[in-house]
Amino acid sequence: xxxxxxxxxxxxxxxxxxxxxxxxxxxxxxxxxxxxxxxxxxxxxxxxxxxxxxxxxxxxxxxxxxxxxxxxxxxxxxxxxxxxxxxxxxxxxxxxxxxxxxxxxxxxxxxxxxxxxxxxxxxxxxxxxxxxxxxxxxxxxxxxxxxxxxxxxxxxxxxxxxxxxxxxxxxxxxxxxxxxxxxxxxxxxxxxxxxxxxxxxxxxxxxxxxxxxxxxxxxxxxxxxxxxxxxxxxxxxxxxxxxxxxxxxxxxxxxxxxxxxxxxxxxxxxxxxxxxxxxxxxxxxxxxxxxxxxxxxxxxxxxxxxxxxxxxxxxxxxxxxxxxxxxxxxxxxxxxxxxxxxxxxxxxxxxxxxxxxxxxxxxxxxxxxxxxxxxxxxxxxxxxxxxxxxxxxxxxxxxxxxxxxxxxxxxxxxxxxxxxxxxxxxxxxxxxxxxxxxxxxxxxxxxxxxxxxxxxxxxxxxxxxxxxxxxxxxxxxxxxxxxxxxxxxxxxxxxxxxxxxxxxxxxxxxxxxxxxxxxxxxxxxxxxxxxxxxxxxxxxxxxxxxxxxxxxxxxxxxxxxxxxxxxxxxxxxxxxxxxxxxxxxxxxxxxxxxxxxxxxxxxxxxxxxxxxxxxxxxxxxxxxxxxxxxxxxxxxxxxxxxxxx
Numbered sequence: 278x279x280x281x282x283x284x285x286x287x288x289x290x291x292x293x294x295x296x297x298x299x300x301x302x303x304x305x306x307x308x309x310x311x312x313x314x315x316x317x318x319x320x321x322x323x324x325x326x327x328x329x330x331x332x333x334x335x336x337x338x339x340x341x342x343x344x345x346x347x348x349x350x351x352x353x354x355x356x357x358x359x360x361x362x363x364x365x366x367x368x369x370x371x372x373x374x375x376x377x378x379x380x381x382x383x384x385x386x387x388x389x390x391x392x393x394x395x396x397x398x399x400x401x402x403x404x405x406x407x408x409x410x411x412x413x414x415x416x417x418x419x420x421x422x423x424x425x426x427x428x429x430x431x432x433x434x435x436x437x438x439x440x441x442x443x444x445x446x447x448x449x450x451x452x453x454x455x456x457x458x459x460x461x462x463x464x465x466x467x468x469x470x471x472x473x474x475x476x477x478x479x480x481x482x483x484x485x486x487x488x489x490x491x492x493x494x495x496x497x498x499x500x501x502x503x504x505x506x507x508x509x510x511x512x513x514x515x516x517x518x519x520x521x522x523x524x525x526x527x528x529x530x531x532x533x534x535x536x537x538x539x540x541x542x543x544x545x546x547x548x549x550x551x552x553x554x555x556x557x558x559x560x561x562x563x564x565x566x567x568x569x570x571x572x573x574x575x576x577x578x579x580x581x582x583x584x585x586x587x588x589x590x591x592x593x594x595x596x597x598x599x600x601x602x603x604x605x606x607x608x609x610x611x612x613x614x615x616x617x618x619x620x621x622x623x624x625x626x627x628x629x630x631x632x633x634x635x636x637x638x639x640x641x642x643x644x645x646x647x648x649x650x651x652x653x654x655x656x657x658x659x660x661x662x663x664x665x666x667x668x669x670x671x672x673x674x675x676x677x678x679x680x681x682x683x684x685x686x687x688x689x690x691x692x693x694x695x696x697x698x699x700x701x702x703x704x705x706x707x708x709x710x711x712x713x714x715x716x717x718x719x720x721x722x723x724x725x726x727x728x729x730x731x732x733x734x735x736x737x738x739x740x741x742x743x744x745x746x747x748x749x750x751x752x753x754x755x756x757x758x759x760x761x762x763x764x765x766x767x768x769x770x771x772x773x774x775x776x777x778x779x780x781x782x783x784x785x786x787x788x789x790x791x792x793x794x795x796x797x798x799x800x801x802x803x804x805x806x807x808x809x810x811x812x813x814x815x816x817x818x819x820x821x822x823x824x825x826x827x828x829x830x831x832x833x834x835x836x837x838x839x840x841x842x843x844x845x846x847x848x849x850x851x852x853x854x855x856x857x858x859x860x861x862x863x864x865x866x867x868x869x870x871x872x873x874x875x876x877x878x879x880x881x882x883x884x885x886x887x888x889x890x891x892x893x894x895x896x897x898x899x900x901x902x903x904x905x906x907x908x909x910x911x912x913x914x915x916x917x918x919x920x921x922x
Contacts, residue, residue, distance in 0.1 A: 295392035297321040300368070302386075302400045305662035305686050306581060306629030307407050309378040313662040313686030316346065316386065316400070317368040324348055324782070326390035328369045335381035335403055342885040346371035346386065347711045352735035352755040352780065354706040363651035365709035365735055370685040372713065374886040379408035407631075409583060410532055410559045412503035416461030420507070423469030424481040437471060437482040438464065438504065438514075439490055447479045461500030466536065468510025472517050488519035489541075496530035498557065506535030516541025526576075529556040533563060542569040548576030550649070554627060559583040562914055566590040571622040575647045577658035579627035584635065586912045588919060591619030591640035593674050598859045600698030600724055601641060601674045621645050626682065628656075630663045636911035636919050638671040642679055643694070649682040652708050659684040669911030670694040671920035672861055676729060677719070679703040680712050685736075687712040691900070693910040695864050695920075697722045700729035701746065710736015710756065715887055716900040716908075718869055720745045723858035726775075727764065730754045733779060740887050743869050743899040745852060747771045747793070753779035753803060753811050759788055761881035761888070763899040765844065766793035769855040772822075776835075778804040779811045785835045787882040789842040789898045790826060798822040800829040838882070842898075846875035864910070865918055873903050 298319040305313035316328060328346035333339060350367030373384060386400045419441040420434040435441035441464050444456025458464065474480040475488030484490055496502035506512040514536060516522040521543040525531060538544045544565055548554035554576030561583065565571045571589045572582070593599065601615060619640045623632050626647035637643040644665055652659040661684045670677045670692065677694035680687050681703055690713065694701055701719040704712055714737065719727050726749035730737070735755035742762045747769060754777060766773045773792045776785060783804065792799040800823040805811045811819065823829040830836050844850055849868045854860065871877050881888065881896035888896040892904045901907060911919070 548574035554579030589622035706732035707734035765791035
């Protein structure tokens with residue numbers, strides 16, 4: 278009897294551990310197009326719980342299915358040489374994707390577990406997507422002119438931006454600030470050159486000794502402070518070689534629009550780690566040239582930036598692919614080793630940022646999330662609910678997009694990247710996810726892999742990407758899922774695809790591969806036994822290597838619907854030449870559209886909110902669906918080709 282009782286007790290205890298207890302439900306910062314959610318749990322030791330998601334516009338009756346939330350928890354990411362270690366808390370997270378701006382949605386989440394749910398099994402919330410900030414129409418209008426302006430002036434008028442923003446004051450009197458701009462005011466900046474003379478104690482532009490302006494006032498969501506070009510000619514803020522041009526740390530709800538910035542290391546500095554951040558910074562329709570960094574914040578309290586429709590031109594080589602650590606070019610004396618002329622166009626941390634429709638070239642990296650390290654326990658102070666989309670990126674010395682440091686509900690989609698010296702789209706690491714990489718294009722990444730998944734990232738989805746390059750992996754990653762992608766080799770000396778799974782939670786199917794000629798090990802596979810986790814990078818005997826996709830399917834059970842393809846699936850596209858690694862290609866010469874009769878057409882899996890509205894029997898593989906309009910990559914005001922020879 279005692280043994281039977283102990284057995285029943287142990288069985289009940291195991292069942293209790295397998296049952297799910299829901300905890301806090303968190304709604305992330307809405308963006309223009311997407312909504313993100315997190316749901317903490319306890320239990321579910323056997324990881325068989327699920328969360329189904331459906332949604333509808335508020336006031337309508339028909340529900341739509343969304344992707345389910347991703348089960349996360351227990352994955353460990355680490356970088357031992359930096360003493361970094363983090364284990365993902367247990368829960369679910371995920372996004373409802375591709376919505377309409379400024380629209381309210383009713384969202385329903387249903388938790389199911391065959392072992393039982395102890396608590397509230399359903400959440401229903403109404404959340405609105407954001408709208409783009411606009412200048413307030415009821416505030417004062419202040420007119421700014423350069424100090425050499427001749428001709429009529431509109432009233433009230435000011436010499437230089439600082440005069441209008443804070444009031445008069447030069448030299449020691451720059452800090453008096455007795456006539457500050459108010460929430461809702463619009464500063465109209467008229468055509469001319471605004472170049473501070475930092476060594477002139479009484480310079481009319483008033484940036485003594487530092488050469489930059491600190492703008493730290495606070496607008497509101499309804500009444501932002503707007504600084505915009507008048508439209509009577511180009512407005513140029515020239516840093517005269519300064520380290521930074523605008524320090525906006527501590528500010529809130531500012532709009533900068535239609536301006537040109539040049540000749541400085543950092544244009545907008547918006548927050549240092551563990552000091553202070555910036556709220557709701559909008560930079561729109563601006564031109565950055567001869568700069569080291571465009572927009573930069575490292576602070577977890579920065580939130581809800583909108584960086585859109587800008588042209589960013591850095592200082593790196595415009596005629597050849599260099600790479601920050603390519604020995605052949607460095608030892609030839611072209612650049613000293615590891616030298617940086619420009620770092621990145623945009624780097625952010627904190628929740629709710631949107632970085633979209635920017636044209637970017639000649640930087641180390643194009644767009645980054647800060648490699649911040651383990652996230653804060655407060656979900657309002659994490660790199661979550663961030664959108665990076667429709668950016669056009671050309672000739673980078675390292676990577677196109679680095680989501681490194683992202684936590685939950687980061688969306689990297691519909692970007693085009695041509696020429697990156699080391700890697701394409703990076704997650705180094707991701708702290709639980711999900712991070713969605715979908716409908717991105719990549720071409721010519723000669724040194725590394727199409728995707729950089731280092732420091733054991735966890736929680737990644739790769740959907741509908743067209744990647745002209747091999748996927749390599751030097752470290753295992755967790756909870757990663759591939760669907761409807763195209764990986765096409767360049768006839769380099771590497772295999773076409775490497776999967777490196779640290780846990781038994783993974784999936785890969787409905788992808789298309791073009792193997793490299795003359796390579797015996799095309800498909801490389803690493804995964805632990807079910808229910809176990811790999812320690813480190815796995816031993817030699819843990820790896821399986823296959824010459825054909827058929828062999829890989831049979832051995833792993835993955836890629837049941839995967840296919841092998843070649844460049845004849847495209848209307849007109851040839852691979853980059855692996856022998857010309859320093860060559861520069863141009864997007865205007867490249868056609869990533871599929872032939873309507875190719876094997877990649879109608880070969881994909883239906884993914885709700887990802888490929889709704891596909892044209893045919895099933896979705897096509899890759900970034901571009903046949904008979905659908907190609908996305909607009911880059912700044913929408915640019916009518917010429919910014920990166921074409």
